[in-house]
Amino acid sequence: MQSTDLRLRLPDRMQLPVPRPESELDFHREELLSWHVDPETERVRFLSLIVGDREAVRDVAGDLEVVHQFELTPVDEDTFYAYAVMDLRAADATLMGAFDEPGLVIVPPIVYTGRETVHVTILGEPDALARLLEGVPDDVGVEVERVSDHQRSAETLAGRLTARQFEAMETARELGYYDVPRSGALAEVATELGCSESTASSLLRTVESKLVDAALGR
Template sequence: MQSVRLRLGLPEPYVHPMHAFVADTPGFRETRLRHWNPAVGERNTLVFFVDGDDRAAYTEALVEQPSILEYEVAPAAGRRGFHLAVTEDQRSADARLTAAFLGTGVVVVPPIVYRADRLIDVSLVGTGEELTAALEGLPDEIDIDVERVRPYDGRLADPTAALTPRQRAALDVAVEVGYYASPREATLDAVADELGCAPGTAAEHLRKAEATVLGRIVDSVPGART
């Protein structure tokens, strides 16, 4: 089973109007499609995170789209941007895109990132034959850049999978005693006491665990490094 990251360049008819709005409007950076209803059809419900500063301007543009049937916007506490849930009639251009993945056996792994340069980052998981069939099924006018191919290891689903037992224990203890709380509720000495080791050893376990987990998270999210 393979994991493939793609960057798609779409000609104008395929670019969703709200993707174009984000790309063309100052103060907006990208949109991430995080969840969607499993049965893709003529009418779909989708959940996005919009990395943008002007929620009112976005919703004004949203209500002008005839394909949007319902929507709800929610603030993102503690960070810029906002959450968006929409119910939409599928546009014919979107149907041609999704048709490439239906019935092939591939799994589209969220998030799908709609970038400010109008490109789309998407990750797929499947067998070599399934992935080949999906790519060959995309419309010919779409530019496909294969960013990465590697064996699937579930790193986004479980970023702690590569930790050693001691590193995992150190993280568990640090979280439990409040070492990562804000404000911090425990010192490194407290973590070391729970682990039964020296503070320097506890610090080394945590440093390696943090590097592994954060590296896997960033590497697994399309567009995170660009």
């Protein structure tokens, strides 16, 4: 059995109408762990694990007309579970329908790293995977990151890293610290994070250690 990792870029019509700039939300990552669509009520219930500002996320959810129920359960200072019941929008149904094909299975979690960026793993027979992109709406950007035998660990990443560690990792990646060859210096990462080089180095070493453990299933 094979699987593929996809990075999706959602158009405006598929993004939640969040009434504030993303920069003010202090949101780092959402892992959609489980979901159920009720065809009778045309609502979707889902459970997510989120890294970010708990109160900011709560406020945003409360402002959305499509959300009918929203409950948070803290894990630690900046990681929490979110249970929600919301209307199934036509745009959501269109996107989900692209993967609702014989021979394909979505492998949780579906990972959101921003309003428009979604990472999803699809498991399936080779022929079904080969036809997969034909069902994706034309205005959704798709990048195929991997196609191989399925070996993905079931443990989520959000449970391993804190929001500060995610921020350090994202900053280092954006500045070229992980480019090969490296194009960004540790000093630049530290400046962007507003901390010393030793603190930035410690954050990144911790991230790298946890990612290695995750990759090895430890």
